[in-house]
Amino acid sequence: MLERHRRGQSWWHGKFSGYGYKITAGREIVLGILVGSEKHLSAEEIYIKAHAINPAIGMTTVYRTLDILIEMRLVNKFDFGDGRGRYELTEGPKGLRHHHHLVCTSCNRVIDYTDFIDEEVELLSRTEKGLTGKYNFKISHHLIQFYGLCDKCHSGREN
Amino acid sequence: MLERHRRGQSWWHGKFSGYGYKITAGREIVLGILVGSEKHLSAEEIYIKAHAINPAIGMTTVYRTLDILIEMRLVNKFDFGDGRGRYELTEGPKGLRHHHHLVCTSCNRVIDYTDFIDEEVELLSRTEKGLTGKYNFKISHHLIQFYGLCDKCHSGREN
DNA sequence: TTCCTAAATGAAAATGATTATCACTTTCAA
DNA sequence: TTGAAAGTGATAATCATTTTCATTTAGGAA
Ligand SMILES: [Zn+2]
Ligand SMILES: [Zn+2]
Ligand SMILES: [Zn+2]
Ligand SMILES: [Zn+2]
Numbered sequence: 001m002l003e004r005h006r007r008g009q010s011w012w013h014g015k016f017s018g019y020g021y022k023i024t025a026g027r028e029i030v031l032g033i034l035v036g037s038e039k040h041l042s043a044e045e046i047y048i049k050a051h052a053i054n055p056a057i058g059m060t061t062v063y064r065t066l067d068i069l070i071e072m073r074l075v076n077k078f079d080f081g082d083g084r085g086r087y088e089l090t091e092g093p094k095g096l097r098h099h100h101h102l103v104c105t106s107c108n109r110v111i112d113y114t115d116f117i118d119e120e121v122e123l124l125s126r127t128e129k130g131l132t133g134k135y136n137f138k139i140s141h142h143l144i145q146f147y148g149l150c151d152k153c154h155s156g157r158e159n
Numbered sequence: 160m161l162e163r164h165r166r167g168q169s170w171w172h173g174k175f176s177g178y179g180y181k182i183t184a185g186r187e188i189v190l191g192i193l194v195g196s197e198k199h200l201s202a203e204e205i206y207i208k209a210h211a212i213n214p215a216i217g218m219t220t221v222y223r224t225l226d227i228l229i230e231m232r233l234v235n236k237f238d239f240g241d242g243r244g245r246y247e248l249t250e251g252p253k254g255l256r257h258h259h260h261l262v263c264t265s266c267n268r269v270i271d272y273t274d275f276i277d278e279e280v281e282l283l284s285r286t287e288k289g290l291t292g293k294y295n296f297k298i299s300h301h302l303i304q305f306y307g308l309c310d311k312c313h314s315g316r317e318n
Numbered sequence: 319t320t321c322c323t324a325a326a327t328g329a330a331a332a333t334g335a336t337t338a339t340c341a342c343t344t345t346c347a348a
Numbered sequence: 349t350t351g352a353a354a355g356t357g358a359t360a361a362t363c364a365t366t367t368t369c370a371t372t373t374a375g376g377a378a
């Protein structure tokens with residue numbers, strides 16, 4: 001699960017061709033940026049980084065690449081309430097763990113947490129099974145977010 | 160918990176003034192529309208209904224009213240991936256039950272489900288407690304969505 | 319009830335993220 | 349090597365949401 005990373009061919013090459021997509025410089029750079037950051041990047045932030053690496057890359061390619069990465073389930077898109085999409089690798093290489101989010105409704109800060117994840121995921125998979133049966137829905141992934149006020153935003157208030 | 164609904168004063172009047180907001184015709188109509196629909200309405204859909212009731216109501220008021228309803232935790236805003244916000248009453252009058260969503264990534268259909276909710280909510284409240292302690296985060300609400308393909312969208316495909 | 323002022327409003331313009339267009343370039347299988 | 353299909357960037361277009369600002373209104377005080 002980890003040793004395929006040091007092949008000459010990057011681990012995602014097979015995935016791309018499996019979906020009928022070509023491997024291009026722009027796509028490699030965008031994916032590389034996501035692999036290299038822990039943060040939840042916006043399309044523009046990715047564009048700036050990509051553009052710094054190779055100024056030939058345009059915004060359009062960033063969006064289009066993100067779309068196919070999402071389709072291939074390599075990337076998740078989130079909405080944290082700040083008016084722009086936020087992109088993050090699904091659990092992938094780098095030992096990135098599956099996690100959920102705490103979102104501050106005041107300052108939009110996002111905290112990843114992995115505590116309680118095992119229990120949550122266990123319940124989710126049971127729920128998934130039930131829902132799949134009852135609604136004949138083919139579930140591919142889930143989203144869990146808690147909203148509230150982070151420490152900085154609720155200190156100094158009474159309620 | 161239910162008897163206050165048949166007062167002359169609507170049940171939400173206290174809530175508005177408690178937050179320092181005035182009660183206006185536009186706000187009453189917007190809230191009334193949300194109370195009267197099961198669907199997850201977009202701002203524009205609400206605007207159209209509101210405008211039909213009272214043509215003086217503008218789009219701006221719809222957005223502004225939704226903002227304060229969210230602030231008062233009477234309404235939740237969702238993102239189902241179709242590029243526009245979707246608004247729905249939180250559990251309120253009408254015996255509206257707390258529920259979660261199944262979102263079809265192909266046709267954007269949304270199914271509310273309440274099955275398994277009790278178990279989920281029980282786990283969530285334990286998780287909440289843990290997260291509140293560890294991250295000093297004041298949690299006010301949560302979001303759970305499952306994504307996948309609805310029956311219509313995955314019939315006739317192999318994977 | 320009348321008055322007064324902060325709050326609320328609508329129309330219109332502005333914003334800003336995302337998407338569509340289209341002529342040009344690149345990939346890759348044959 | 350080559351050609352068709354896929355990919356691309358610059359630019360314009362879209363379109364949901366927000367801002368602006370002159371005007372109206374809600375609701376507490378008198
Ligand atoms: Zn905060
Ligand atoms: Zn995250
Ligand atoms: Zn569907
Ligand atoms: Zn719902």
